[in-house]
Structures are given as C-alpha cells and as structure tokens.
Amino acid sequence: MTEFRTHFPPVNARTHEVCGPSALSFALALAGQLGGTVLWLREAWWGDQINPVGFAPYLDPQKLLLAxxxxxxxxxxxxxxxxxxxxxxLVVMEITKPVGLTEGRRLQLAAQEGNATGLCLLPEGMGSNAAQTRWHCAPVFDAARPATDSTLQRWEITKNKSGTLKAWTVKWDAQTRRISVVSEAAQR
Structure with a gap:
C-alpha cells in the first residue's frame, strides 16, 4: 500500500497519460484525490456528452469545468x-490524435509553471515521449467475486521517467473518495 501511495496520485506539476478501458475511472479518481477545480477538455465533434452529476461519487460536480x-x-x-x-x-484532456514531442514538452512546462497536473486520456498504443508517466487501467473480472463488487481494477504504470514500472489491483471507495489497494490474498 505504501508503495502505491508513492505513485498515486502521480507527481504534481507534470503531465501524465492514461489508456485502457478504465482510463475514465483513473481520471475521476485522480480528480477526487487532488480536490480543487478540474478542467475537462474534449473535442467538440464528439457526439456524446459528459454528465457532471455522474462524477459525484468522485468529486463535487461544482468543481468540474467542461470545455x-x-x-x-x-x-x-x-x-x-x-x-x-x-x-x-487538474486538466484532463481527451486526446484522439498523437501529441508531438514539442506539444508534450509545452504541456510539461505549463504544468510546472502553474503547479497543476495534466492528464491525457488516450487510445491504447498512442502516447507522447514527453509524458512523465503512462498508465494502463482495466477492470478485473473474476467469476468468483460477487456481482455487486464490480469496482476492482488493475492499474499498471507502463512508462515512468523517474521510477520503476509496477501494477496494482485497486478499488474505489465512494464513502472516503479514495483508492484502496486490494491485497493478493483478498483477491482469491
């Protein structure tokens, strides 16, 4: 658990990336952990809408700005x-095209200057060399677990400029608005 806390939330004043089927959950959990105002950016051509009320288990919807x-x-x-x-x-960016090294470096410098965290949600296989860390997040399916326990996820650091690569099975606790690491013994 202690080791997880040295990695999540990711280093402030840097830009990070997340991909995988649970990338949205990672972004919401990060927003809840950081507190403060969150700017969520996406391209206007997307047909679906984000409902801030759906974020309530993670953070106060009044702290969420959608653009x-x-x-x-x-x-x-x-x-x-x-x-x-x-x-x-926190600035969350839903990215659909690659971020070049120059653009990625500009985001890093801006995050340092403003003492804020940037997070790019991106398709798998896409990423910028400028990102501090890249995470892959996916749900954990286990037929032996009760159907009511659907929050287990595997969060894995697949790129880390200043540390090792590691993976954890985690669970969101809506009451405390915290991520908990699930021990190997508890998973059985």
Missing amino acids: LAPSHLDLLASAEEALRSGSVA
Whole structure:
C-alpha cells in the first residue's frame, strides 16, 4: 500500500497519460484525490456528452469545468493555458490524435509553471515521449467475486521517467473518495 501511495496520485506539476478501458475511472479518481477545480477538455465533434452529476461519487460536480475545443490543436492550446494559469488543480484532456514531442514538452512546462497536473486520456498504443508517466487501467473480472463488487481494477504504470514500472489491483471507495489497494490474498 505504501508503495502505491508513492505513485498515486502521480507527481504534481507534470503531465501524465492514461489508456485502457478504465482510463475514465483513473481520471475521476485522480480528480477526487487532488480536490480543487478540474478542467475537462474534449473535442467538440464528439457526439456524446459528459454528465457532471455522474462524477459525484468522485468529486463535487461544482468543481468540474467542461470545455469543448473546435480541434485537436485548440484542445492542446487550451490545456496549456489552463495548466499555466495556476487556477486549476487538474486538466484532463481527451486526446484522439498523437501529441508531438514539442506539444508534450509545452504541456510539461505549463504544468510546472502553474503547479497543476495534466492528464491525457488516450487510445491504447498512442502516447507522447514527453509524458512523465503512462498508465494502463482495466477492470478485473473474476467469476468468483460477487456481482455487486464490480469496482476492482488493475492499474499498471507502463512508462515512468523517474521510477520503476509496477501494477496494482485497486478499488474505489465512494464513502472516503479514495483508492484502496486490494491485497493478493483478498483477491482469491
């Protein structure tokens, strides 16, 4: 457990990446852990809408700002400005195209300047060399567990500029708004 706490939440004032089927859960849990205002950016062409009330088990919906960018470049520019501003704790970017090394480095510098955390939600296999860490998150399916226990997830660091690669089975606790590591013995 102690080792997990040295990795999550990820290092502040840096930009990180997450992919996998549970990437959204990772972003919500991170937002809940960091507290403060969260800016959630996505491209305007997406047909579905994000419902802030659905985030309530993770964070106060009043602390969530949703913004639609006309293009990928506008999304990155908006994220950079928000990170640099120092007005938000977290900027979540739903990325659909690769982030170049220059753009990724600009996001890192903006996060450092504004003392904020950036998080790119991206498709698997895509990522920037500038990211501090990259996580892969997926649900854990176990036929032996009760159907009511659907929150187990495997969070794995697949890239880490300043440490080792590691994986944990975790569970969200809505009452405490915290991630708990599930021990190997408890998984059986």
